[in-house]
Amino acid sequence: MATLTVFQSLIIALWVAAVMSRSLLGGATLTLRFSPLMTGLVVGIVMGDIAQAMVITASIQLIYMGVFSPGGTMPSEPAVAAAIAVSVALLGNLSPEAAIAVAVPVGLLGSYLYQFRFFLNTFIGKRTDTAVENLDHAGITRTVIWYPTLASFLLFVPLVFVALFWGAPVIADVIAALEGTVVIHILEVVGGGLAAIGIATTIYVIGRKEYLIFFLLAYFLSVIFASLGVTMVTYAILGTLIAAMFVLATSNSKNASPATTGSVDFGDDDDDDF
Amino acid sequence: MTEHNLDPKLAPEEITIKDVNKAYLRWHFANEIPHSFERYIAPSLLWALMPILRKLYKDDDSLRAAYQRQLLFFNTQLTWGGGVITGLMSSMEQERARQEYNNEEITMSDDLMYNTKAGLMGALAGIGDSIDSGTVQYIFIAIAVPWAQNGNPMGALFPFIGFALYQVLIGLFFARQGFTMGRNATGLMQSSGVKNIIELLSILGMFMMGVLAGSYVKVSSSLAFDISGRPFVLQDTLDTIMPGLLPLAVVLGVYYYYTKKGLKVTRALVGLTIVLAVLAGVGIL
Numbered sequence: 001m002a003t004l005t006v007f008q009s010l011i012i013a014l015w016v017a018a019v020m021s022r023s024l025l026g027g028a029t030l031t032l033r034f035s036p037l038m039t040g041l042v043v044g045i046v047m048g049d050i051a052q053a054m055v056i057t058a059s060i061q062l063i064y065m066g067v068f069s070p071g072g073t074m075p076s077e078p079a080v081a082a083a084i085a086v087s088v089a090l091l092g093n094l095s096p097e098a099a100i101a102v103a104v105p106v107g108l109l110g111s112y113l114y115q116f117r118f119f120l121n122t123f124i125g126k127r128t129d130t131a132v133e134n135l136d137h138a139g140i141t142r143t144v145i146w147y148p149t150l151a152s153f154l155l156f157v158p159l160v161f162v163a164l165f166w167g168a169p170v171i172a173d174v175i176a177a178l179e180g181t182v183v184i185h186i187l188e189v190v191g192g193g194l195a196a197i198g199i200a201t202t203i204y205v206i207g208r209k210e211y212l213i214f215f216l217l218a219y220f221l222s223v224i225f226a227s228l229g230v231t232m233v234t235y236a237i238l239g240t241l242i243a244a245m246f247v248l249a250t251s252n253s254k255n256a257s258p259a260t261t262g263s264v265d266f267g268d269d270d271d272d273d274f
Numbered sequence: 275m276t277e278h279n280l281d282p283k284l285a286p287e288e289i290t291i292k293d294v295n296k297a298y299l300r301w302h303f304a305n306e307i308p309h310s311f312e313r314y315i316a317p318s319l320l321w322a323l324m325p326i327l328r329k330l331y332k333d334d335d336s337l338r339a340a341y342q343r344q345l346l347f348f349n350t351q352l353t354w355g356g357g358v359i360t361g362l363m364s365s366m367e368q369e370r371a372r373q374e375y376n377n378e379e380i381t382m383s384d385d386l387m388y389n390t391k392a393g394l395m396g397a398l399a400g401i402g403d404s405i406d407s408g409t410v411q412y413i414f415i416a417i418a419v420p421w422a423q424n425g426n427p428m429g430a431l432f433p434f435i436g437f438a439l440y441q442v443l444i445g446l447f448f449a450r451q452g453f454t455m456g457r458n459a460t461g462l463m464q465s466s467g468v469k470n471i472i473e474l475l476s477i478l479g480m481f482m483m484g485v486l487a488g489s490y491v492k493v494s495s496s497l498a499f500d501i502s503g504r505p506f507v508l509q510d511t512l513d514t515i516m517p518g519l520l521p522l523a524v525v526l527g528v529y530y531y532y533t534k535k536g537l538k539v540t541r542a543l544v545g546l547t548i549v550l551a552v553l554a555g556v557g558i559l
Contacts, residue, residue, distance in 0.1 A: 026303030027352045027445070028438035030407065035415055037422060037430035044427075051425030058422035058429065061415065065490050066483065068407035075540040104547070121310035128308070128317050132341045135334055140324065140341075144317040148308045182555065189554035190547050192492030193524055197543050199483045199491065200528035202408035204537060205400065211480045218484025223518035232416040232485070239481035243474045251470055 002091050003169050008046050013160035014153075015042045016083045020114060021152030023145070034068055036060045036082030036103070043086040056089045057082055059096035060103045063191050066198025075197075077110030078103075080160070084171075087164055092172030097184060100191040101175055106163075113155065120151040214242065286371040287329040291450060294364050297322045298449035301360045302442060305352055314349035319360070326364050330371035340367060343384055350395035353445035354402030359391055361452025366390065369456070401472060406444075409479035411437050416486055491521035493550075497558050508558075 004012075018024040019032040019039065032038050036057050044053025064078040085103035088094065124147045131139030178184055203215060218239065222230070301322035308317040323344050331337040344363065350356055370382040414433035422429025497508040512519050528542050535541075553559040 022306035022309070025438070026307070027305045027441055028434075029306070030352065030441070031411060031414075031434050031437045034407065034411065035433065037415070037418065038434050040422075041427050041430035050427055054422045054425045054427060054429055058419055061419055061422065062490050062492075065415070065486055066408065066412055068403060068411070075543045118309055118311045121308055122312045124308065125310045125312055125317065128320075128345070132320075132338065132345060135338055135341075137324065137328075140321065144308045144321045145304060186551050186554040189493070189559045190550045193521075193546060193550045194543070195491045196487070196493075196521070196524040196528050197539065197546060199487050200525050200532060200542070201537070201539055202404060202412075202483050203480065203525075203529055204532040205404040205408060206476050206479050207400070207404070208476050208480070211477055214477050214480040215484040215487075218481040219488045219518070219522060220484075222485045222488030226488070231420075232413065235485045236413050236417075236478070236482065239478045239485070240474070242481060243477035246477055247470050247474045250473075251466065 002172075004047070004087060004091065004164050006165065009161050009164040010157075011046050012043055012083050012087065012164055013157045015039065016080060016160045017153040017156035019079050020077070020110075020117070020156050021149045023149040023152070033077070033079050034064070036064060036078040036086075039079045039082040040086045043083060043090070047087065047090050049090055053086050053090060056086050056096045056099045059191070060085060060099060063100060063103070063194040064107075064198065065195040066202050068198070068202070075111060076104075076107035077114055078107060080110030080113070081107030083160060084163055084168070088168050088172045088175065091168055092176050094172065094175055095179070097188045097191065098175045098179060101178070101184070101187040102171055104187075104190070104194075113159065117148075117152050117155060120155065121148050124148055124151065214239075217242075280375075280377075284332040284375065286331070286368070286375055289326055289329065289364055289368045289453075291453070293326050293329065294361055294449055294453045295446060297326050297364055298357060298360050298446055299442075300325075301356050301449075302352065302445055305356070313345070313347040316345050316348035319348050319356075319363070320344045322360055323363060323367070327367060330367055331374075336371075336374060340370075343387060346388060348391065348395060349399070351399040351402030351406065353406055353441050354448060355395050355398035357445040357448025358398055358452040359394055361449035361454075362390065362394070362456070363387070364449075365453045365456040405472070405475045405479060406441065409475065409482060410440060412486065413482055414440075416482070416489075419490075487521060487525045488518060491525060493520040493524050493559065495520065495559055 016039070019029055022029045022033070024032065040053050040057025040060065041050065044050035044057075047053065060078070060082055064076070064081075067076065067078065081103040084106045085099045088102050089096070089099035124143055127147070128140060128143040130136075131143055203212070218235070221238075222235065301318055304318035304321045306315060306318075308321075309315050310317075320341060324341075327337060327340045327344070331340050350359060366382055366387050370380070370387070372378075373380050373382055411433070414436045418429045418433045420429075421432070495508040495512065499506055524546070528546060531542055531545075532538070550559065
């Protein structure tokens with residue numbers, strides 16, 4: 001039975017820890033954590049099949065489309081999910097849909113691990129207080145940067161390693177046995193619909209109910225033009241132009257409104273608070 | 275006491291834009307590393323401001339007090355919140371150090387500094403999260419997904435590098451703005467230029483979410499049976515009414531749930547999974 005080597009499992013585990021400790025280039029870990037794409041690429045490089053890894057990762061990305069963490073909580077961890085799911089799928093020659101079946105539960109478990117990291121950091125924080133009290137500058141750096149990073153590595157590396165080295169072949173066998181059954185159909189349907197969560201979350205957090213018309217406009221444009229293969233860049237440009245027109249029109253009418261008392265038609269948008 | 279304080283060796287050094295850039299980059303790097311339940315990412319803000327505080331406070335007690343001041347509960351978003359607030363705190367600490375050194379009355383009090391920080395961190399995080407993480411990041415990702423689907427590694431590298439660069443640049447911009455505007459930065463969000471940009475980005479965000487929903491939410495009915503010998507396929511009937519009806523219904527359904535119950539993402543995720551799984555299991559989807 002095919003397995004990952006110790007080296008392969010270890011490299012992927014170290015990558016996940018670097019991302020989830022948030023220490024790999026600091027703020028740049030945002031996309032590494034929210035999107036499975038880079039983790040999928042790393043798995044592809046380690047396992048020697050970049051092209052297939054990207055295809056599988058793309059299907060995992062679709063279920064996490066629009067996912068971010070308003071206020072710091074996220075229901076699922078796409079990077080952890082991709083590390084396990086892409087490895088399993090490459091190992092067992094599974095379809096991208098089957099990879100989703102692995103990704104969804106693993107991603108949920110990953111979010112508990114991420115919360116546990118905050119718990120560990122709470123203890124390290126006490127030592128920051130001591131270092132501040134003693135004006136120990138090197139000590140502050142150690143307790144703010146190095147100890148939390150080390151704690152996350154100690155948390156993530158062993159768990160991900162075990163899941164890959166011993167777990168991946170087992171998971172691959174279970175999923176392979178399920179292929180062709182109704183379970184895979186269910187997972188396909190669930191995977192196809194989950195992107196709605198991230199998108200609805202973003203709409204809600206943007207918090208401008210009156211702008212739902214722009215959402216609906218874009219939705220129907222993309223459905224109507226689906227067969228034309230309009231690219232995302234084209235849509236982004238179109239969206240920027242439409243937004244600019246709207247802002248131009250409303251800010252002009254606001255500036256003009258004290259002078260021209262008659263034209264109420266344009267300027268009926270409220271002063272919105274955030 | 276007065277003589278002691280006017281000792282030139284204890285005079286605060288000048289804080290330049292270079293110092294502010296450095297402080298922001300330290301913030302950008304430390305950001306989420308020390309995140310804890312107790313005070314969230316306050317240690318990162320302290321670590322970011324350390325070199326500036328050391329330039330300002332040459333007296334141990336003042337320096338310790340400044341460190342403790344910047345280590346109180348703090349949570350915000352990386353670039354909008356983090357940028358403006360690192361710049362703003364640099365400017366406010368500079369004023370505080372000047373007042374302490376000259377033995378003036380301390381108008382830049384601990385309370386004023388913390389309230390400024392606390393007042394901005396939530397508001398800016400809301401804007402920053404929805405615009406940066408929610409919209410700009412997904413524009414990059416949505417551009418790259420078709421490449422990934424074709425097996426091209428650019429599908430992973432492009433959104434990572436593009437978004438990471440965007441964040442550093444916009445964060446440095448906000449930090450400089452926060453520093454030069456000083457206490458007026460609280461009014462930054464009220465200026466019409468910034469308001470228009472937020473307006474434009476909010477609309478673009480809504481628009482791109484529409485495109486993402488239309489392109490990537492896949493919900494269709496697989497229900498098919500014969501009515502007195504003639505085949506009936508539910509999805510075909512739905513398509514004659516309006517293509518894309520079901521995906522739209524799902525997205526708006528989740529949105530409606532949020533408007534009624536608040537932003538309960540995990541519950542929505544679990545709930546939608548169950549609904550879709552059951553409908554798929556009985557053969558409707």
